[in-house]
Amino acid sequence: DNVLQIGGDHTGEYRVYSLYGGKQQWLYANPDGSLVEWATTAGVGDSWLPHRIHQIWQGGQKLMRYTILYDLLGSLPPEKAEKLADILGIRYVVGGEPAESVYWRNAQRQLKIAERPNALPRAFVVEQWIFESDEHRILNTLMEQNPRLAAVVEPLAHETVPFSGELSAHPSQGKVQWVADEPNRIKLEISAAKPSLLILNDAWYPGWKSLVDGISQPVFRVNYHFRGVFFASGRHDVELVFSQWQFRAGMWVSLAGVAILGLMMRADLFLKRISIDH
Numbered sequence: 001d002n003v004l005q006i007g008g009d010h011t012g013e014y015r016v017y018s019l020y021g022g023k024q025q026w027l028y029a030n031p032d033g034s035l036v037e038w039a040t041t042a043g044v045g046d047s048w049l050p051h052r053i054h055q056i057w058q059g060g061q062k063l064m065r066y067t068i069l070y071d072l073l074g075s076l077p078p079e080k081a082e083k084l085a086d087i088l089g090i091r092y093v094v095g096g097e098p099a100e101s102v103y104w105r106n107a108q109r110q111l112k113i114a115e116r117p118n119a120l121p122r123a124f125v126v127e128q129w130i131f132e133s134d135e136h137r138i139l140n141t142l143m144e145q146n147p148r149l150a151a152v153v154e155p156l157a158h159e160t161v162p163f164s165g166e167l168s169a170h171p172s173q174g175k176v177q178w179v180a181d182e183p184n185r186i187k188l189e190i191s192a193a194k195p196s197l198l199i200l201n202d203a204w205y206p207g208w209k210s211l212v213d214g215i216s217q218p219v220f221r222v223n224y225h226f227r228g229v230f231f232a233s234g235r236h237d238v239e240l241v242f243s244q245w246q247f248r249a250g251m252w253v254s255l256a257g258v259a260i261l262g263l264m265m266r267a268d269l270f271l272k273r274i275s276i277d278h
Helices: 033-042 064-072 078-087 099-104 135-144 244-277
Strands: 015-018 090-095 112-115 123-126 128-131 150-154 175-182 185-192 196-203 208-212 215-217 220-222 226-231 234-242
Touching: 033 099, 064 078, 078 135, 123 175, 123 185, 135 150, 150 196, 185 196, 208 226, 215 226, 226 234
Parallel strands: 015 090, 128 150
Antiparallel strands: 090 112, 123 196, 150 220, 175 185, 185 234, 196 226, 208 215, 208 234, 220 226
């Protein structure tokens, strides 16, 4: 119960990293009901979604770039791994005995929770940014910058930013207030003394649209995988909405491609049979 309550006032604002997050395949057809109950408490798979606890291994995040970031956590030197964990907004780490020992050797199922108070929140504002289009340089630049002050932004075709994020020795701090947090809609109240960039540490994906004070604005991919929206100084209402028609259109295009490929394969087999018969 303590694990499922760790979100507290921070539910939706930070993430939890469970060492057991990607181990759900070991539970398939397991007859031990108590083990399944423990796995839910330990954050295996997507078991925390009903509790509105955002964890690092979770539905909606398992895209290629996010998987790369997830894997980097276990391979970077400790100092850089801590920095990446801050960027990912990991406020809590849940661990204990190795998963294989719990599953197969009846190890103790006691869980330990460590808090990381320096984690960046799920939504925050920066006044400085660097444009970079090469994927490898984005990662390198990201690990060299202070993520609390500057972001790495990938340029979009035919989209320009009306102001520059020049480096400042004394940056001010913007404010973010959550208004709505739904699967396909997010609404925030933001403010800053200078033109700034809102960073939302949720997966960047085609189809997300943003409205700043009701006016459409592009959603940039920032910090390698996440969403960013530029805004002028002052107070603003920002709404991000997922346009499902784009997702559905992509799905139908994919299905049509599969169907065409199937017809081509059948036609090829038919022609081969004719040639054999003759």
